[in-house]
Amino acid sequence: MDFAIDAELRARLEEAREWGAREVRPAGLESDRMGKPLPPEHPYFARALAHGEGRTRWPGAGVAPRRPPQGAVVASLLIAEELAYWDRGICIANPGPGLPEGAVLAQGTDAQKERFLGPFLAPDKPRWACFAMTEPGAGSDAAAIRTTARKDGGHYVLDGAKCFIGNASRADWILVQAVVDGGKGRDAQRAFFVEHGTPGLGGWKIEKKMGLKAYESTSFTLERCRVPAENLLGGEARKSGAGFGTAMRTFNAGRPIIAANAVGIGRAALDEALAFARERDLLRDARVRDRLELSARKLRAARLLCLRAGWLADHARPNIVEASQCKAVAAQVAQEVTALGMEMLGAVGGRGDHLIEKLYRDAKAMDIVEGTGQIQRVIIARQLVNLPRDAGAA
Amino acid sequence: MFDFDPGDELSLLVETVRGFAAEALAPRLREHEAARDVSQAAREAARQIGLAGLELPEKRGGAGQGALARALVNEELAAADPGAALALDPLGPALYALAECGGDDALRELALPLLAQPGARAVLFCAGDAALRFGGERVSGRAPWVPADRADLVVVLDAAGACAIREGIALAPLRGAGLRAAGASELVLEGAPVAARWSDAAAAARALARARLYVAALLVGTLRNAAEFSRRYALERVAFGRPIAHHQALAFLIVDMHMAVDAARLLLHEAAWRADQGMPFEGEAAAAFADAVEASRLVGPAAVQILGGHGFMQDYPMEKSMREARALGLLCGGLDRARDDAASRLAGPVALSAGEHG
Numbered sequence: 001m002d003f004a005i006d007a008e009l010r011a012r013l014e015e016a017r018e019w020g021a022r023e024v025r026p027a028g029l030e031s032d033r034m035g036k037p038l039p040p041e042h043p044y045f046a047r048a049l050a051h052g053e054g055r056t057r058w059p060g061a062g063v064a065p066r067r068p069p070q071g072a073v074v075a076s077l078l079i080a081e082e083l084a085y086w087d088r089g090i091c092i093a094n095p096g097p098g099l100p101e102g103a104v105l106a107q108g109t110d111a112q113k114e115r116f117l118g119p120f121l122a123p124d125k126p127r128w129a130c131f132a133m134t135e136p137g138a139g140s141d142a143a144a145i146r147t148t149a150r151k152d153g154g155h156y157v158l159d160g161a162k163c164f165i166g167n168a169s170r171a172d173w174i175l176v177q178a179v180v181d182g183g184k185g186r187d188a189q190r191a192f193f194v195e196h197g198t199p200g201l202g203g204w205k206i207e208k209k210m211g212l213k214a215y216e217s218t219s220f221t222l223e224r225c226r227v228p229a230e231n232l233l234g235g236e237a238r239k240s241g242a243g244f245g246t247a248m249r250t251f252n253a254g255r256p257i258i259a260a261n262a263v264g265i266g267r268a269a270l271d272e273a274l275a276f277a278r279e280r281d282l283l284r285d286a287r288v289r290d291r292l293e294l295s296a297r298k299l300r301a302a303r304l305l306c307l308r309a310g311w312l313a314d315h316a317r318p319n320i321v322e323a324s325q326c327k328a329v330a331a332q333v334a335q336e337v338t339a340l341g342m343e344m345l346g347a348v349g350g351r352g353d354h355l356i357e358k359l360y361r362d363a364k365a366m367d368i369v370e371g372t373g374q375i376q377r378v379i380i381a382r383q384l385v386n387l388p389r390d391a392g393a394a
Numbered sequence: 395m396f397d398f399d400p401g402d403e404l405s406l407l408v409e410t411v412r413g414f415a416a417e418a419l420a421p422r423l424r425e426h427e428a429a430r431d432v433s434q435a436a437r438e439a440a441r442q443i444g445l446a447g448l449e450l451p452e453k454r455g456g457a458g459q460g461a462l463a464r465a466l467v468n469e470e471l472a473a474a475d476p477g478a479a480l481a482l483d484p485l486g487p488a489l490y491a492l493a494e495c496g497g498d499d500a501l502r503e504l505a506l507p508l509l510a511q512p513g514a515r516a517v518l519f520c521a522g523d524a525a526l527r528f529g530g531e532r533v534s535g536r537a538p539w540v541p542a543d544r545a546d547l548v549v550v551l552d553a554a555g556a557c558a559i560r561e562g563i564a565l566a567p568l569r570g571a572g573l574r575a576a577g578a579s580e581l582v583l584e585g586a587p588v589a590a591r592w593s594d595a596a597a598a599a600r601a602l603a604r605a606r607l608y609v610a611a612l613l614v615g616t617l618r619n620a621a622e623f624s625r626r627y628a629l630e631r632v633a634f635g636r637p638i639a640h641h642q643a644l645a646f647l648i649v650d651m652h653m654a655v656d657a658a659r660l661l662l663h664e665a666a667w668r669a670d671q672g673m674p675f676e677g678e679a680a681a682a683f684a685d686a687v688e689a690s691r692l693v694g695p696a697a698v699q700i701l702g703g704h705g706f707m708q709d710y711p712m713e714k715s716m717r718e719a720r721a722l723g724l725l726c727g728g729l730d731r732a733r734d735d736a737a738s739r740l741a742g743p744v745a746l747s748a749g750e751h752g
Contacts, residue, residue, distance in 0.1 A: 001397055002397040002667070004396070074396045286734075292737060293734075293736045293737035296681070296740055297685055305657060374646075384648060
């Protein structure tokens, strides 16, 4: 067993901390004060691009992909934690191919990688892409989506509505999950690249949220939206059913990242609460010490659960239970820690201008995105006690 | 670099201990509980696999293993029977006060003689659990409960240091709330001569931290067994036309129990690893102990609950797990002091920074 972080990763974390304190936290606070996402032309995004954000992992046409270094997932989780410490909303608002990149790398044709990831190799300006699964009637239950794709000659025609999609209105393209040709259930789902400006893609509504205001969560509609057949992820030769696999793989990889984000949010709240307690000499109060102790301990446990899930992924070992565990635990801990932080602030928390108050609002989403805490428990229960799919919400 | 795998050597140790516990302890847990001791055969089998000298230095005839090995071993033993685990360990957590405060001389003069006597027991208690009065080189006082029916050596640990007592020890048997396989007594010292006394606050803090890891590992094992036993039961027991595990209220409870055990185990392993690396680990050990105790308040009663009426009856071992987990959490000064110690470490400038490991 080994719980050490090597010098190289420590240096990366130090760099993330420096960047986070200088750029990420102020950008997040600015957006929260405005009550809406930073516009795409905000200078923060250009600086993020200059800093190295916004690039694809795809190495380019004809270039063999580098094998990820040992411990790459654990490292990415610690970095995700550190950046979320400074502002989780900005982490999501950052330019880049984002959530769908993994699916495109895993399943996209060479032509699709070139066409859709190519612009992210050396981007001339901040660019975004996004993944659209969630619908008004289908959140964690990804099998329930109703957006349809109908084959029409060399095209597919998409109809439906998506909601809460991160960065959608500023994205160059959206990977849209849809049910093909009146099929039913998961096997009939496929993903389609829909480019910005495609006729029929519209009805943009940037939602107003309780927290995480820094990135746009956007609803939009697809009305007789025609995309060429080449825009079907993986091409038509791929057998149907691959679409749902795409979605669930994206979810799977995402859970420990969300958990790491939650730990970062919780740590920020704990540090603020500690600073507040020291300033006002509150540490003599046993109840105050108890709250801080509980917060620190639960965050440490959540981080270890999270890193264990990442470590299993690094070793290509199954991590279904562990990924859901860390997601369920960390999201709950982040809520508890931020709530305890508010309690410590007392009436100061009621003013609405303290960082802990923002973190309290931000943290809630961690128990909702990428499968709610309840869904995580269903997933774990399927493994632990073979919970059947017809039991309760499953 | 991060690695959650215990490695070949420790995995082999775990396998060996697990086999021993399944064969010699688990089938006889009620027998051991009633006898207030483990059987001769179990003691002999434990001796043969070298459990007693696990953490003693090699030059003292031990295996020279560290806190992580102890954590893994104790989890396996306690998964079968935490009382038996204590009964089988002549030195128990008293070893740490001797080693940290008294050093090699204390090991040679006080610890090793116990290993030569079958059934000998050292008893650790943390001052605060007992009101002690020192007069000259003698000590008087009572400890309301120690999990032992025999004490060849008493080690008292307080914030300033430790002292060892070999004579003038009286034990009055108690029914005991749990851990009865290790015995249960009130400890009475009346003018008992102090055999050795050491003043070293830092060493005493390390000794207490190691003792907390020892007990936290027993808790993790006890809770693992309770969570697993009740999970299996819930898959067999049918109510309203389906296994009770398939009612979501119970499925979620089972999930939460397993998550609590896993979290407590990870905190324990990290703290033990830090101890083995020579890093500061006192706050982490206190937190690991606190988390295991808090997990026991969920898992112990929930395991009984899942078995319903059967859980309450002694035909099943869940009532025993619930009592014993509760009793374990009372050792080493208990939860509140552990939380205080963990909290006092938060006074430093940085809490939980991502780069703090290693």
